[in-house]
Amino acid sequence: MYLGIDLGTSAVKTVLVDDAQRVIASESRALATASPQPGYYEQDPAQWIDATFATLDALKASHAGAMAAVEGIGLSGQMHGATLLDASSKPLRPCILWNDGRSGEECRVLEQRWPALRAVTGNKAMAGFTAPKLLWIATHEPEIFAATKLVLLPKAYLRLVLSGEAIEDVSDASGSLWLDAARRDWSDAALAATGLSRDHMPRLVEGCAPATTLRSELARRWGMARPPIIAGGAGDNPAGAVGIGAIEPGTAFISLGTSGALLAPTNKIAANPDRVVHTFCHAIPGMWIQAGAILAAASCLAWVARLFGVAEAELLAPLGARPQAPSPVSFLPYLAGERTPHDDPAVRGMLDGLSHGTDRGAIVQAVLEGVAFALADCRDALAYAGIAIADADVIGGGSRSSFWLAVLANVLNVPIHRFAGGETGAAFGAARLGRLAVTGEAIAAVCTRPQRVETLEPDAGLTDAYAERLPAWRELYRPRH
Numbered sequence: 450m451y452l453g454i455d456l457g458t459s460a461v462k463t464v465l466v467d468d469a470q471r472v473i474a475s476e477s478r479a480l481a482t483a484s485p486q487p488g489y490y491e492q493d494p495a496q497w498i499d500a501t502f503a504t505l506d507a508l509k510a511s512h513a514g515a516m517a518a519v520e521g522i523g524l525s526g527q528m529h530g531a532t533l534l535d536a537s538s539k540p541l542r543p544c545i546l547w548n549d550g551r552s553g554e555e556c557r558v559l560e561q562r563w564p565a566l567r568a569v570t571g572n573k574a575m576a577g578f579t580a581p582k583l584l585w586i587a588t589h590e591p592e593i594f595a596a597t598k599l600v601l602l603p604k605a606y607l608r609l610v611l612s613g614e615a616i617e618d619v620s621d622a623s624g625s626l627w628l629d630a631a632r633r634d635w636s637d638a639a640l641a642a643t644g645l646s647r648d649h650m651p652r653l654v655e656g657c658a659p660a661t662t663l664r665s666e667l668a669r670r671w672g673m674a675r676p677p678i679i680a681g682g683a684g685d686n687p688a689g690a691v692g693i694g695a696i697e698p699g700t701a702f703i704s705l706g707t708s709g710a711l712l713a714p715t716n717k718i719a720a721n722p723d724r725v726v727h728t729f730c731h732a733i734p735g736m737w738i739q740a741g742a743i744l745a746a747a748s749c750l751a752w753v754a755r756l757f758g759v760a761e762a763e764l765l766a767p768l769g770a771r772p773q774a775p776s777p778v779s780f781l782p783y784l785a786g787e788r789t790p791h792d793d794p795a796v797r798g799m800l801d802g803l804s805h806g807t808d809r810g811a812i813v814q815a816v817l818e819g820v821a822f823a824l825a826d827c828r829d830a831l832a833y834a835g836i837a838i839a840d841a842d843v844i845g846g847g848s849r850s851s852f853w854l855a856v857l858a859n860v861l862n863v864p865i866h867r868f869a870g871g872e873t874g875a876a877f878g879a880a881r882l883g884r885l886a887v888t889g890e891a892i893a894a895v896c897t898r899p900q901r902v903e904t905l906e907p908d909a910g911l912t913d914a915y916a917e918r919l920p921a922w923r924e925l926y927r928p929r930h
Contacts, residue, residue, distance in 0.1 A: 450518040451887070452677070453880030454504070455685065456497055456526035456604050458482065458546065458707045459748075463504035465515055466880040470895075474512045475876070476504035483543065488550040488786065488794060491543035494532055497603060498610050509671045517672050522611075522663060523680045523883030525688030525875040526604025528624040531582040534599040534606075538615075541593050544603060545582045547624075548708065548744050548785045550794025552576045555584035559626070563642040570623075570639065571630040571720040571728025571737075576786075576794040577744070580626035583643045600649050604682060611679065612661040615651035618681035620688075620738075622653060623729035630718060630728050630737065654681040656691070656732025657885035657892060680886035683732035685875045686710055686740065689844045692878030693868060694898035696733050701838045703857065703865070705847025709746025709820060711827040713739050713836045721834035725789040732882060733892055739836055741789035741827020745798075747847040749782045749816050757809060764813045771855045772911060775918050776811045778802045780819030781925055789827045795929040817853045818915075821860035822922045828861055840864040842901070844874035851903065859911040860919070867903040 455462045458480065465474040478500035483491045509516050529547035534540060545551075556574035559581055560566055567573055574581055579602065587594040601609065602625065605617040622628045622635075627643075627650065629636040634653060640646055654660045659678045668676040683691065686704050695702050695714050704710045715737050720728045727740040745752075754761045779801040786794035800812065828838055840863045847853055848867050858865040868874070881895055888895075 450515050450520065451880045451883045452519055452522045453876040453878065453883060454501060454522065454524050454607070455688065455876035455879060456501065456524070456607055457685065457875070458527045461497065461500040461504055462876045463501070463508065464876045464880055465508055465512060466877065467515070472877060473515060474508055476507045478503045482546065490546040490549045490785070492546060493543050494540045494603070494606055497607055501607060505671050513672050517674050519673050519677050521678045521680060521883035521887035523879030523881065523886070524604045524608055524682035525685050525879040526602065526607065526621065528602065528621055528684040529577050529579050530603045531579050532601045532603060532606045533586065533593060533597045534601060535596050536598045538599065538609060541596055542590070547577045549582070550576045550786045552581035552585040553794050555581040555588070558584060559642055563638055565638065566626065567722040569629050569636055570626050571718055571722065572626060573722040573725055573792060574626060575725070575788060575792050577788065578624060578626045580639065580643050583645065587644055594644070598649065599651070600645065601651060605651050608661070608679060611663055611667060613664060614661045616660045616681070617651040617653055618656045618683055618732065619653055619730040620656055620732045621682070621684040624684060628730070630730060633730055655734050656681045656683040656687065657734070657882050659886040678883070678887050680882040682879055682882055684729065686712055687729060687732040687738055688878035688882070689874040690714060690738060690878065691732050691881050691896050692874040693842050693844060694896050695842065696731070696736065696892065696896050701840070702842040702844060703824060704845045705746050705843055705853070706845035707746065707748045709743040709824060711741045711824050711831065711838070711841070713831060713838065715739055715836070719834045719836060721830060724830040724833050725792045726830050726834050739831060739834060741824070741830045743782065743789065743820070743823045743827065744785040744787055745782050746820050747845060749784060749820055750847070752784060753813060753816050764809070765850050765852060767810055768814060768852045770851050772814065772852065772859070775914050776814040776818055778807060778811045778815035779922050779925060780815040782816070782819040782823050787823070790830050791926065791928070793928055796926065797929070799925055801925055817856050818860065821856045822919060824857065825860055825919060838863055840866065842866045842868065844868070851905065854903070854905045858905040858907045860915045862907050862912045864907070865905045866901045868899045869902045
């Protein structure tokens with residue numbers, strides 16, 4: 450038996466997976482995000498621990514026999530968050546999250562201090578990444594910076610609590626701007642540019658490697674026969690790739706979680722930081738992931754559901770299975786700023802084309818289309834890096850909506866595939882990494898592709914209609930800085 454724990458932005462999801470790779474149980478606990486100022490997003494690390502322990506306690510209560518047989522644990526998590534610890538490994542302040550936009554000026558400072566940043570990390574300095582957050586802390590909270598002895602990404606903090614060791618995998622570390630992406634190791638020059646050194650960083654491992662073991666007292670709490678091995682794990686999107694078997698060049702997938710991304714595994718770095726294409730190490734040794742990323746995806750649907758005061762499913766049901774034509778309304782999904790292709794943390798969302806005749810359905814459809822158009826921007830940015838997308842699998846909570854996937858198929862003009870259980874892809878991928886760390890099996894034998902349950906093909910009439918709308922949608926963007 451293997452556990453996969455995904456420390457997301459909106460929830461912790463834990464799955465229990467057997468030797469036949471069947472998810473036999475899952476638990477989820479919601480997380481809250483604080484926004485002390487517009488554009489600021491933080492979470493208390495204590496709630497990550499409470500939520501994770503609650504999922505594991507629940508699995509112990511419902512599946513004690515299976516929990517006793519757990520041999521390996523894999524972790525995945527939201528990327529880029531800055532968790533600052535003191536000399537006693539206690540958090541000094543709330544974690545600054547991936548979608549936080551406060552450190553835009555620090556990005557410019559960082560690139561001036563270290564001109565080789567883009568060449569070494571494969572990424573442009575952006576406010577969402579971890580390193581600029583530390584420069585912001587040094588300027589605005591110098592006493593916190595001075596007291597910082599260890600900087601961890603969210604799932605590495607969870608691992609510290611579970612095991613007592615500070616360890617990170619290379620895929621998650623890629624999102625810090627402190628990693629040499631080609632060497633898969635910390636860059637001393639990058640760390641020095643933010644006033645840090647390797648002493649502030651956790652030990653690095655590959656995602657499928659054994660990293661540590663669960664504390665004995667926690668193994669007893671959850672009824673485990675012996676402390677399971679904890680794998681290196683992965684950032685949420687690389688873990689999602691492992692979960693759907695996207696471990697070779699030529700595959701592509703879309704993540705429709707709180708944020709969104711269009712991702713393509715590669716066996717060499719195909720960086721395009723000038724067009725805001727992200728370069729991350731894959732959770733698989735010798736592989737990388739190139740990604741276009743947007744800061745709001747399924748969270749846009751959650752936002753409009755709050756506005757209308759109804760459940761998301763109630764918003765989607767009247768739309769049917771497929772769009773008949775583009776919505777007359779246009780939506781920019783920049784509720785938290787944007788990454789690919791704009792790198793603009795200050796930009797905000799927009800509804801355009803409203804009239805007295807606009808109904809709820811037109812607005813909801815426009816929200817789904819706006820996210821799809823933003824992913825078309827990601828597609829084009831990847832194309833500039835030489836990566837063509839022929840079709841794409843979809844994971845994340847948004848993958849439950851066939852209507853949304855049909856919109857994606859027509860906007861991107863490629864077949865879109867859905868899996869059963871795609872919304873738990875990162876947790877399932879983490880469980881696979883936990884298994885690999887225990888068994889040492891061939892990666893390709895474990896990271897197989899699950900059965901697709903639905904394929905949405907593009908419709909020629911709709912693809913033409915959306916292609917006509919895309920340039921006008923792009924014209925709506927206006928930088929605010």
